[in-house]
Amino acid sequence: MNVMDSTRRPRGRPQARPDAETRHVIAEAARAEFMANGYASTGMDAVAKRAGVSKKTLYRLVPTKAALFKASVADRIDSFLLAVDPDILALLDIEAGIERILHEFGRLTLAVDTIAIQRLVLAESDRFPDLATDFYAAAIVATHTNMTRYLTRMRDEGALVLDDPHVAAGMLRGMMIMEPQRAAMLGQRGAPTESEIAARATACARLFLHGCRP
Amino acid sequence: MNVMDSTRRPRGRPQARPDAETRHVIAEAARAEFMANGYASTGMDAVAKRAGVSKKTLYRLVPTKAALFKASVADRIDSFLLAVDPDILALLDIEAGIERILHEFGRLTLAVDTIAIQRLVLAESDRFPDLATDFYAAAIVATHTNMTRYLTRMRDEGALVLDDPHVAAGMLRGMMIMEPQRAAMLGQRGAPTESEIAARATACARLFLHGCRP
DNA sequence: TATTTTGGAGAATATCAAGTTTCCTAATGT
């Protein structure tokens, strides 16, 4: 009889959806609100309304606003990891390889969503230091490490001359994204288009490799 | 007799200091609080207390918290302009010149205060878009323009080969500061030391000019 | 039909902080 318990429906009204699913809907809605209005200016009423859920349900599934914030951001941290297939990279020469990595990196970090979340994490890093740490580790350090690995391999193969691939990777990232990212974060420009990203990746790769001395 | 009016003290208790001075003290205190706790978490009581002033006086000199915020940040925007003496630059070769600019730029933008204010402006750019615009124009664009001017001159003198000095200046800035600045903003590292800044400037200048091809 | 459980709408409560006001003391001219 116990075997049946899992399939047999219990007495009262059944759940509209499993809690996990509702939680996900809530997290999506919350992220959208937080990204649009920031933490302080986002109300739980607004989140509930956008999620199409009552506050009662909201608070059944989420303990506090702070937890909701962390959950809604943490949900997407993983999606910020840059990983370029090494098999493909192996087929490209050094310049094309770097260009490829930068292009992918730019697409990732210069997307409107990514920029909004970065600004959010930055803005609330005082209130949520552990979230900032998670973000830094999962998104920034991880991506940085992947780039460093590529540069190190290229150096070992003799394709590059580098004192410190780790530092060089940081410079490469900064060249590629700082300016457009910050302009967008400050609301002074929209996120760059795909072709702008591509052009910038090309220019960066060339500058990084050849410099600009005559 | 009207001539005397300006020197003659009026009837009651005199002001402890001129209003302008008190305003300045308040702005300083406010900036410190905002930088430490962010806009939302900073209370007017705390600002008054730190300024050594009562809330009555505070509100006599400042209309609202929002105005206080704008004033306290705007006060310092001008101090973020990078300006390197062109006469000195003229004496240096291209590599030393770029290194010099980057060093100065790093000192400016990687100071704890600067980083804190940038984070603040970034965090509140939704609530205060015009402040963000002012900051962008006065600090970022102006500095960028100065760098671009130098690169353009060097290119015209034949010391550099550049398609677009404007874009190149953005890349140079990103190389120099993005990584350490963001780590500090996220609370993952302290602001770099003077010698770290110097070393980074040297490495950037070399990479920018010579690239890293064997 | 009676019983149960889910969930919505939103009223109620609690808390917190911005902005005002009151009351009191200090410092100065007359």
Next chain:
DNA sequence: ACATTAGGAAACTTGATATTCTCCAAAATA
């Protein structure tokens, strides 16, 4: 002394909003 202005301490008002609670309809089983 007394009138008058400055300014501090703290109470008060008000508006948000996070969190809880009440009431009720919906959807299922027995």
